[in-house]
Amino acid sequence: MQKDLEKASSRREFLSAASQVTKVSALAGVALPHVHAAENNTLEVALVGAGGRGTGAAGNALSVDHGPIKLVAMADIVPKKLSDSYDKLKTQFGDKVDVPAERRFLGFDAYRHAMDALKPGGIVILATPPAFRWVHFQYAIEKGLHTFMEKPVTVDGPTTKRMFELADRASRKNLKAAVGLMVRHCRARQELLNRIRDGQIGEIIAMRAYRMGQRGGTAPPKPPEMPEVMYQLSRFHAFLWASGGVFSDYYIHQIDECSWMKGAWPVEAHGLGGRHYRGDSMDQNFDVYSVEFVYPDGTRLFFDGRNMAGARDEFASYAHGSKGSAVISTFAHTPGLTRIYKGHHIPRVSNRNQLPLPPDPNVVWAYPQPEKSPYQLEWDDLIEAIRKDTPYNEVRRGAEASLVTSMGRMAAHTGQLITYEQMLNCPHEFAPDVDKLTPDGPAPLQLLPNGKYPMPEPGIKIDREY
Numbered sequence: 001m002q003k004d005l006e007k008a009s010s011r012r013e014f015l016s017a018a019s020q021v022t023k024v025s026a027l028a029g030v031a032l033p034h035v036h037a038a039e040n041n042t043l044e045v046a047l048v049g050a051g052g053r054g055t056g057a058a059g060n061a062l063s064v065d066h067g068p069i070k071l072v073a074m075a076d077i078v079p080k081k082l083s084d085s086y087d088k089l090k091t092q093f094g095d096k097v098d099v100p101a102e103r104r105f106l107g108f109d110a111y112r113h114a115m116d117a118l119k120p121g122g123i124v125i126l127a128t129p130p131a132f133r134w135v136h137f138q139y140a141i142e143k144g145l146h147t148f149m150e151k152p153v154t155v156d157g158p159t160t161k162r163m164f165e166l167a168d169r170a171s172r173k174n175l176k177a178a179v180g181l182m183v184r185h186c187r188a189r190q191e192l193l194n195r196i197r198d199g200q201i202g203e204i205i206a207m208r209a210y211r212m213g214q215r216g217g218t219a220p221p222k223p224p225e226m227p228e229v230m231y232q233l234s235r236f237h238a239f240l241w242a243s244g245g246v247f248s249d250y251y252i253h254q255i256d257e258c259s260w261m262k263g264a265w266p267v268e269a270h271g272l273g274g275r276h277y278r279g280d281s282m283d284q285n286f287d288v289y290s291v292e293f294v295y296p297d298g299t300r301l302f303f304d305g306r307n308m309a310g311a312r313d314e315f316a317s318y319a320h321g322s323k324g325s326a327v328i329s330t331f332a333h334t335p336g337l338t339r340i341y342k343g344h345h346i347p348r349v350s351n352r353n354q355l356p357l358p359p360d361p362n363v364v365w366a367y368p369q370p371e372k373s374p375y376q377l378e379w380d381d382l383i384e385a386i387r388k389d390t391p392y393n394e395v396r397r398g399a400e401a402s403l404v405t406s407m408g409r410m411a412a413h414t415g416q417l418i419t420y421e422q423m424l425n426c427p428h429e430f431a432p433d434v435d436k437l438t439p440d441g442p443a444p445l446q447l448l449p450n451g452k453y454p455m456p457e458p459g460i461k462i463d464r465e466y
Contacts, residue, residue, distance in 0.1 A: 041067055041068060042067075042068040042069065042070055043067065043068070043069040043070070043121075043122065043123060043383065043386065044069075044070055044072045044118050044119060044122040044123070045058065045061050045062075045069060045070065045071045045072065045118075045122065045123045045124070045125065046071075046072065046073040046074070046075070046114040046115055046117060046118050046122065046123070046124045046125070046145075047071060047073070047074045047075070047085070047114070047124075047125045047127070048074075048075045048076075048110070048111045048114055048115070048124060048125060048126050048127065048128060048136055049075070049076060049125070049126065049127035049128035049129075049150075050074055050075070050076040050081050050082050050084075050085035050086075050127075051076075051081055051085075051127065053127050053150055053180075054085065054125060054127030054128075054150070055085040055088060055089060056375065057125050057127055057148060057150070057180070057375075057379075058071055058085075058089055058125055059089060059092065059093070060375050060376050060378075060379040061123070061125065061148070061379050061383075062089070062092075062093045062096045062097070063376060063379070064376075064379050064380055064383045066380065066383045066384055066387055067383070067387055069096065069383070070095075070096055070097070070098050071089060071093070071096065071097045071098065071099055072098050072099060072103060072117060072118065072122075073099060073103045073104075073105070073113070073114040073115075073117035073118065074086060074099050074103070074104045074105070074114060075104075075105040075106070075110035075111050075113065075114035076105075076106065076110065077106065077107060077108060077110065077230075077233070077439070078106075079106060082104055082106060083104075086099060086104060103117050108437060108438060108439065111128075111132075111135075111136050111139065112139060115139055115140060115143050115145060116143070118143065118145055120143065120144030120145065121144065121145070121146070122145050122146070123145065123146045123147070123148060123382075123386070124136075124140050124145045124146075124147055124148075125147075125148045125149075126140070126147060126148070126149040126150065127149075127150045129233060129236040129242045129243050130150075130151075130152050130153065130154065130155055130242070130243055130244060130248070130249070130402075131155065131236075131241055131242045131243070131430070131431045131434050131444075132434060133149055133153045133154065133159075133163070134153075134154070134159050134162045134163055134166060135434060135435045136149075137149060137153075137163070137166050137170075137177075137395070138166055140175075141166060141169055141170050141173060141175060144173065144175065145175065146175055146176040146177065146382075146386055147170070147175070147176075147177045147178070147395075148177075148178045148180070148379070148382060149177070149178070149179055149180065149395070149398070150179075150180040151179055151180045151181050151249075151252055151253070151256075151398060151401070151402065152243075152244055152248045152249060152252050152398075152401070152402035152405060152406075153179060153395065153398045153399050153402050154399050154402040154403065154406070155240065155241070155243065155244035155248055155402070155406060155430055156244075156406060156426065156428060156429055156430050157403070157406075157423055157424050157425055157426040157427070157428070157429075158427065158428075158429040158432075159429065160399050160400075160402065160403045160406075160424060161424065163395060163396075163398075163399040163402075164396060164399055166395065167393060167395035167396040167399065168396075170393055170395065171391070171393050174389075175393075176382060176385050176386050176392040176393065177392070177393045177394060177395045178378060178379075178381075178382040178392070178394050179394040179395060179397070179398030179401075180378065181252070181253065181256050181257075181394070181397075181398060181401060182333065182374040182375050182377070182378040183253060183256070183257045183260075183329070183333060183336070183374055184256070184257070184260060184374075184378075185374045185377040185378040185380075185381055186334070186336050186371070186374035186377065187367075187371065187372065187377065188335070188336040188337070188338045188367035188371050189257065189260075189328065189336050189338055189374075191338070191367055192261070192326060192328065192336075192338040192340070192367070193260065193261060195326075195340060195365065196261055196319065196321070196326060197263075199323070200323070200324065200340055200364075200365070201319065201320075201321030201322075201323050201324040201325060201326050201340060202321040202322030202323030202324065203321055203322045204261070204262055204299055204319050204320070204321050205299065205320055205321060205322055206299065206300055206301075206302070206319075206320045207258045207261070207262065207299070207300070207301040207302070207317070207318065207319045207320065208301070208302045208303070208304075208317075208318050208320075209254040209255070209258055209301065209302075209303045209304075209316070209317040209318070209328075209329075210254075210303075210304050210305075210314040210315065210316050210317075211250055211251050211254060211303075211304075211305045211306075211314075211315055212304065212305065212306040212307075212311065212312065212313050212314045212315070213306070213307060213313050213315065214307070214308070214309045214310075214313070215277075215307050215308060215309045216237065216246050216250065216285075216307040217237040217238050217245060217246035217283050217285040217307060218235075218238060218278065218279075218281040218283050218285075219231075219235035219238035219239070219281055219282045219283040220280065220281065220282070221280060221282060222282070227439050227440050228442075228443040229437060229438070229439050229440070229441065229442075229443045230439055231443075232443050232444075232445060235283065237249055237250075237283075237285075238281070238282065238283030238284065238285065239283065239284055239445055239453070240284050240430055240445075240465060240466065241430035241431040241434075241444040241445055242431070242444075244402075244405070244406060244409060245283075245284055245285045245409065246285050246305070246307060247285070247289060247305065247405065247408065247409040247412070248402065248405050248406060248409060250305070251289075251303065251305050251405060251408075252401055252402060252405040253333060254303065254317045254328075254329065255293070255301070255303060255401065255404060255405050255408065256401040256405075257317055257328050257329065258301050258317055258319070258328065259295075259301070259401070259404065261319050261326075261328060262295055262299065262301070262319075264295045264296055264297075265295075265400055265404050265420065266293035266294055266295055266301065266404050266407065266408075266420070267294060267295065267296050267419060267420050268293075268294045268407075268417055268418065268419045268420065269291055269292065269293045269294065269404075269407045269408040269410075269411040269417070269418055270291070270292055270411045270416070270417040270418070271289060271290055271291030271292060271303075271408060271411045271412035272289075272290055272291075272412055272415070272458070273286035273287075273288050273289040273290065273305075273412040273413070273458075274286055274287065274288060275287055275455075276288070276308070277308060277309075282452065282453055283453075284445075284453060284454070284455050284456065284466060285307070286412065286413075286456070287306065287307055287308055288304075288305065288306045288307075288308070289303070289304070289305040289306075289408075289409075289412050290302075290303070290304050290305075290412075291303045291408040291409075291411060291412055293404070293407075293408060303408065312350075313350060313351075314331075314348065314350065315329070315331050315332055316328075316329050316330055316331060316348070316349070317329040318346060320344055323342075324340060324341055324342045324343065324344075324364065325340070325341045325343065325344045325346055326338070326339065326340050326341070327339045327340075327341075327346060330349050331349050331350060331351060331352075333374065333375075334371065334373050334374055334375070335369065335370065335371040336367065336371060336374075337349070337357070337366070337367070337369070337371075338366070338367045339363055339365065339366040339367070340363070340364050340365040340366075341360075341362045341363060341364065342362050342364050343362050345362060347360070356369075403420070403423055403424060404420065404423075406423055407419070407420060407422075407423040409465070410423060410426070410465055412456075412458070413456035413458060413461075413465040413466075414456070414458055414459075414461060414462045414463070414464075414465065415458030415459040415462065416462050426463075426464070428463075428464040428465070430444060431444035453466075454466040
């Protein structure tokens with residue numbers, strides 16, 4: 001996504017794209033009768049945010065075999081991303097992709113045109129940077145659409161409160177809403193949860209999780225001709241307003257899956273972190289994070305994150321109980337390779353080259369392999385709920401997961417102990433006018449006189465992150 005945005009986002013190219021939006025919008029009304037000509041039981045899908053994750057989610061949607069489904073509209077702010085996504089999906093799914101040029105929309109209001117192309121009861125995929133989630137979800141509710149939204153769904157306290165209200169509004173309208181915390185749909189993790197609840201590892205006394213990878217969330221200096229807003233969106237993992245940074249966008253999965261196994265949300269967090277090797281990067285992230293989350297009963301989750309090229313990688317989550325231990329994630333989101341051990345000696349697995357795992361006399365249970373991808377399972381479950389009209393709304397839980405992740409991030413960025421209530425009620429909204437954002441307008445984050453963006457300063461900025 002980042003490279004494509006950099007190539008496509010000069011001021012001249014964007015103005016050309018804006019002109020195309022105007023033309024496309026004018027044609028959209030003509031095409032609508034054709035959108036609705038499909039058989040009554042065909043579910044129509046619109047994709048808003050055609051990057052890698054959005055394209056992947058659309059592919060999962062079209063792979064569900066629970067009745068006919070079609071992709072009928074797409075939206076993005078970058079022409080190349082939109083065209084690449086369309087080409088990939090059309091090549092893979094053929095007639096299931098019915099998105100002629102007049103239903104491929106460009107621009108900051110493209111999300112509206114894409115949703116307008118759906119009948120009530122259709123599904124919209126929201127896969128833009130998280131800052132826009134509440135704006136797009138609000139419009140989806142107005143249009144009577146079911147929603148699949150990527151995580152995180154919020155990056156600060158004010159937007160979390162907004163999403164809580166929107167979640168309730170969607171439920172009142174009987175709209176189904178899924179959040180891309182797909183590990184909760186993994187059958188291996190669900191079986192592990194049942195076994196933990198049955199007491200097979202005893203009482204959970206501690207958990208630990210690691211997300212250590214190569215350099216991430218960086219942003220080289222802005223190209224001179226690139227509008228500021230487009231630059232920050234092209235590197236959205238680098239800026240807290242757009243994504244919550246690497247902490248929120250990367251680490252939410254393991255904080256969520258551990259809290260799921262624990263059966264509670266953390267009530268406070270304290271942590272640390274620092275920048276070491278960022279070089280000329282303009283981003284707001286730390287290279288390392290270490291956060292201790294505390295649950296209501298005093299149990300701790302110790303989370304370590306690192307983004308340093310050349311350093312050792314680890315991507316895993318573990319639960320330690322009074323009778324044994326469990327592997328929640330082994331080296332990635334999928335396969336889970338969930339296991340239970342009778343002791344606390346758990347071998348570390350760094351990559352697929354170490355599979356299959358050798359026999360271990362301490363293993364008392366392991367989920368059978370192979371596993372179905374949870375990326376597909378979350379879509380299977382959503383479509384089933386829509387077809388059967390059963391209650392299905394993951395947004396409040398997704399907002400809570402986003403909030404406790406932000407709580408850990410704020411603890412590290414301020415050097416303070418941050419509680420759930422403090423995070424929820426922190427008045428600092430990172431992008432209060434994101435619904436009014438334009439490519440040439442002021443960006444939510446402004447450069448300081450020293451030519452740098454505001455960064456977290458633990459112990460100095462203690463009531464806000466920047």
